[in-house]
Amino acid sequence: MSFNEQFPCVVVLDGNKEIMTRRDIIRKIVIGSTTVLVTPALLESCTKQEDPVGNSGNTGNNKITLDLTDPAYSVLNASGGSLVYLNLIIANTGTSFVALAKACTHAGCTINYDNGAKNFPCPCHGSKFSLTGSVVNGPATVALKSYSVSRTGDILTVNL
Numbered sequence: 001m002s003f004n005e006q007f008p009c010v011v012v013l014d015g016n017k018e019i020m021t022r023r024d025i026i027r028k029i030v031i032g033s034t035t036v037l038v039t040p041a042l043l044e045s046c047t048k049q050e051d052p053v054g055n056s057g058n059t060g061n062n063k064i065t066l067d068l069t070d071p072a073y074s075v076l077n078a079s080g081g082s083l084v085y086l087n088l089i090i091a092n093t094g095t096s097f098v099a100l101a102k103a104c105t106h107a108g109c110t111i112n113y114d115n116g117a118k119n120f121p122c123p124c125h126g127s128k129f130s131l132t133g134s135v136v137n138g139p140a141t142v143a144l145k146s147y148s149v150s151r152t153g154d155i156l157t158v159n160l
Contacts, residue, residue: 064158066090068151076156080115088147088158093118093131097149099158100133106140120144 066073066085075081079094089102091113100120102110109124119136120129128136133144148159 062160064088064160066156066158068154068156073156080113082113082115084110089113089120090149090156090158091115091120097151097156098131099147099149100129101145103144104129104140105135105142105144106138111144 064085066076068074068077073083073085075083076090076092076097079092082089082091084090084102087102088099089111090097090099093115100111104111104122104124104127106122106127107124109122111120111122111127111129114121117128118131120131120133122128122140125139127138127140129140129144130136133146135141135143150157150159
């Protein structure tokens with residue numbers, strides 16, 4: 001005599017008896033638990049993020065300022081220098097500064113700056129973006145958000 005035959009689980013719904021095996025109970029628990037854990041993550045991933053930079057570093061004037069004398073940002077003093085700050089990638093092209101959303105629109109990987117090619121390649125799947133954020137090579141099909149950048153002395157300002 002098996003365990004299920006010795007200790008059946010009887011469920012009564014609307015007056016109907018249903019015998020559930022241990023396998024049925026475990027299956028329902030696994031499906032229920034998975035639903036409870038996965039659904040919030042799926043719903044969160046579908047929300048539109050209006051401000052890709054976030055509040056950290058925002059001065060309240062919809063600007064980010066970087067002091068280029070600060071060693072953390074001094075890489076931007078050299079032509080070809082780039083850095084990721086918050087959710088942006090900021091690059092010195094030699095003639096101007098460029099700020100784009102750092103996440104590739106294909107799979108969300110952080111893009112890099114290629115000074116020789118003057119573009120932003122994605123290391124994950126090979127997408128390339130121009131200095132304005134438009135798609136040069138796929139598989140990405142959506143442009144990166146671009147932000148205007150200005151320099152006054154040693155202060156770099158990114159307008160969000």
